[in-house]
Amino acid sequence: MAIGRQNHHQMQAAADVGVAQADASAAAKKPARPKMMRQYDLVDRVRAYNPNTDEDLLNRAYVYAMMAHGEQKRASGDPYFSHPLEVAAILTSLKLDDATIVAALLHDTIEDTESTRAEIDQIFGKEIGALVDGLTKLKRLELVSREAKQAENLRKLLLAIADDVRVLLVKLADRLHNMRTMEFMPPASRRRIAEETLDIYAPLAGRMGMQKMREELEDLSFRVLDPDAHLVVEQRLDALEERNRNLIGEIESQLVAKLAKNGITAQVKGRRKQPFSIWVKMERKSIGFEQLSDIFGFRVVVKSLEEVYRTVGIVHTTWPVVPGRFKDYISTPKQNDYRSIHTTVIGPGKQRVELQIRTEEMDRVNEFGIAAHAFYKDGIGSPTEMLNRESNAFAWLRHTIEVLSESSNPEEFLEHTKMELFHDQVFCFTPKGKLIALPRHANVIDFAYAVHTDVGNSAVGCKINGKFAPLSSELENGDQVEVLTSQAQSAPPSAWEALAVTGKARAAIRRATRAAVRDQYAGLGRRIVERLFMRAKIVYADDKLKGALPRLARSSIDDVMAAVGRGEMKASDVARAMYPDYKEEARIAAKKVVGSAPKTKTPADSKASTAIPIRGINSDLPVKFAPNGGAVPGDRIVGIVTAGEGITIYPIQSPALKDFEEEPERWLDVRWDIEEMAPQRFPARLHVQNVNEPGSLAQVAGVIAEHDGNIDNISMSRRSPDFTDLTIDLEVYDLKHLNAIISQLRAKAVVASVERVNG
Structure with missing residues (x-):
């Protein structure tokens, strides 16, 4: 398909005819749905906040998308083009730039029509082409399990955002419109999409500071997933709002009058919490609807930061304050850039009144979040470059994208990201005063890894507010945390992974544990190889092995040694790769070892110089002991290599050794190497x-x-x-x-x- 740059009047006529046909088609359906937005309506919406908009670009995109989708229909029977048009309309309410609006109009063209990336680039430019391509890639993924598909889609989304954050804004708007029209989809699809929305897209919108969009996504998902609960909460809220209508008006007027009397002009508006947040609080605290005391909140918007704190003083000296309910998110903003003062007082009518006090600029950012930054006013740099300078939310995104490379599989990454999406924040400080933001319920281990991976890996203790405390201690707002480290600890205990809360800490612990285990196998493999070379009286050198790597199909010496240590490769294979004339030494038959008298020559009788020293389960080798009886120093012992498990130590008299009679290549010469000053059990x-x-x-x-x-x-x-x-x-x-x-x-x-x- 090649539409090209058609005459503007012809395109306009085609658009009018297409919209008229769509309107006629929609009018024939019942119940009636809103008419599809016309071309000039879209342009007017953008011009309202951006007088310098490129009207020709918007017009061309509108007509191109409409003609590209042609006769395609949605599940509702509406023209398919109505969907990208509504996505664009949602983005105009966020006051986004022309390129984002055009990308919204075109976001399904490459995937669902004959349009190509090259054609989009040619007609609309490479910037818009890149945005559309980023959105297209998210849809071209089919994996076996729903969990894997959801996880991989999130990875793709975040990687696309790394190139341009506007991809996220279009994707969120796309999901919002799909959720608004869910009634036309099969029940199973509705539930699957609603679960994914509640798991990923709603909290992601929240972490981007887009609270209004988050609340609507949560509400729409709640309606699908638990319609009965949603209806009950909605009815209770409606009844409560009707019963308190006069009280809400009275509180608003009293606040306005009190502030005006002190020279502050404020906008005060009462609003009730959303059904989903009410339901979650009831579930979390196991309380009934009647026990909730903060269903209604009041937003107080003033003109300057100075007036914010003056308002706090006026409110606190007029009405009694509820202890423990004051939060200053201005001095320490949330990671999604949210800034406001929260306080609760016993207001008129002896009612608990929750107040959110902020400036007009704070209110705009709190409502639209990252989208409030994305329409740049000075035209200098791209939205993504500007966000790098101004948005903490985008900094969180960059950190999350870094975790991608630290996760071994999509499901692991999804688990970690969900954790960070759903947790509220707790703010702690290093001894030098650096602020560290962590999810609620995070502990010192999470704090240590937030400071630096090396600090986490070498952490051995901590002080919280000057007092010694366990590393598993849960942190609270304002804690000063000093992490005590030791160079003797090169890797963290694997058990820390279960204690850590943040994805970064868990990924780092898992990565360090894997590296430590690999080092153990590599160390074991090196000892096995070196001792074989000593017995065979041939020279081992890393440089010579490096030249033999292609014959062993390994990329590094450590890979070879780890493979030997894991039992995946024989030491004799390494010797043959380095010395093609090498002939494997004859081994004592295993069956002669089992049950033999002490004087009989066995692998355990090898010279100490060629036997591998065994210190116990806490050594630098992957060692374990016979599962049914173990082995203790003083026993004559034999080592058996098991692929992927390292060495199992058996006493020479163990009847279990009969199972390995026909596998002499698995037998190792081992000896005890016990430290008298540090005895082990x-x-x-x-x-x-x-x-x-x-x-x-x-x-x-x-x-x-x-x-x-x-x-x-x-x-x-x-x-x-x-x-x-x-x-x-x-x-x-x-x-x-x-x-x-x-x-x-x-x-x-x-x-x-x-x-x-x-x-």
Whole structure:
């Protein structure tokens, strides 16, 4: 399709005919719907706030979109063109620039018609072409699961916003109009779209400061998802508003008169909260409608910042203040640029009155948010460049986009982003006075990662307002937080991920944990490779391995070592890649090892220089112990490599080693390497046959405790009326320690027998 730059009068005539036909078609349907906006109506809307608008551009876009969509229909039966036209109308109410209005008119042309990006660029310019293309890409994604599709759509949306924030404004307006016309869609589609709107688009509008749009999106979603609850709340609100109509008027007039008496001209308007916010508060606090005390609020708009604080003083000296209900979002604005003073007083009629006091400029930004910045007045720079200078909301967007690269999958990113979208803010300070904004319920771990990733990774303690506190402590507004770090901690505990609230902290912890595990596997792999080379008496060098990387299909030395450590690659494969003439050494048959006498040569008898030292589960190697019995220092041990799990340590007498007889390549020479100055506990298992009499279990536990053993788990089974079988998992320092406990247990009269279990 190639419409090109047609004669303006021909385009105008075509537009009038098309609109007339659409109006006639709409008139034939019942119930009647509003007539489609005409071309000159759209131009008049834009000219009302932008006298310098490019009328020719708007006219050409109107006609192009109408002709491109042609006879296409919406589910309602209306001409499809009515949808992009209504999206453009929504954006005119936000007073956006010509390019955004034109992009709204064209936003479905590339996807749903024969139009192309090249044609859009040619007719309307590359700026508008880029906007339309950004919106088109959001629709060209089909994934298997609805969750994955929703997550990936959010990723695409945010990446498109990174290029030009106006993409977000058009997308939000597009979603708003679709929600307004939901009644024509199948019930399943209505519910799916409403859930996504409530999950993503409404809170995203809120984080962009567009409160009016957020409230309408929430209300429309609430109507679809829970129509009965919406109807009940709506009816209760209507009845309450009617009952208090005179009181609302009285409060408004008293406020205006009181401020005028003090030389302040103010606009005061009462407004009730939206059904969805009322419902959420009732659900969250488990209270009834009658218990809500702040259903109505009053907005007080004055001319200057000085008058804002004067108004606060007048209000507070006229009516009693409700303690704990004063918030100054002017000195510390919200991250979406919201600024206002909030206070609650006991006003006329002994009613609790919530007041929001702000200037006219604050009121405009609070209503339209990021859109209030997007129509730039001086014409210098693009809206996105201007937002970089003026909008905290856009700074949040940039931060969220950074998290994209830190998330391993779309669902993880969606989870983190939802968390940040839904939480209110809490403001804390570093010791140097830097303000850190976090979601409500965030803790010191979140704070540390908000300061810097390295601070979070090395955090070992903290002080809150000068007092030592746990890292999991929940933060409150105004807290001063000092994070204590240690260079000895290179990676955070993986358990922190469950404690963190913010997406940034969770992503950083997960990334550091993955890196630490990879380093462990790489370290294990390097030891395995180096010891094989020592036994084979050949020279290992990183430079030589680097030249062999293509033969191993790996991009780096660390990748090779990690693959060996995970059991995905044999050390002999590395040797062959470096030395093609290398012949794998003959291994002792595994079956000769199992159950052999101490003098029999086994992998565990290898020279200490070639055996891998084992220090325990807290070492720098991915090590675990035999699941059914463990191993303790003093045992002769064997290491078994399991793909993806590292080394499992078995005592040489373990019958489980029979399972690996035919896989000698998985056997490793290992030896104990215990630090005497920092003893560790190791797992062991005992089978105890106990006399069934009162206090017998206490005697067994007492012996273990007296000898400094630690019971990890006990299971009991009744073998006969006289005896109980106990399986005890305990932790001991070494074989000597374990044997001492066994000896003392056997000395007890209530113990019939004690045997160590070798799994």
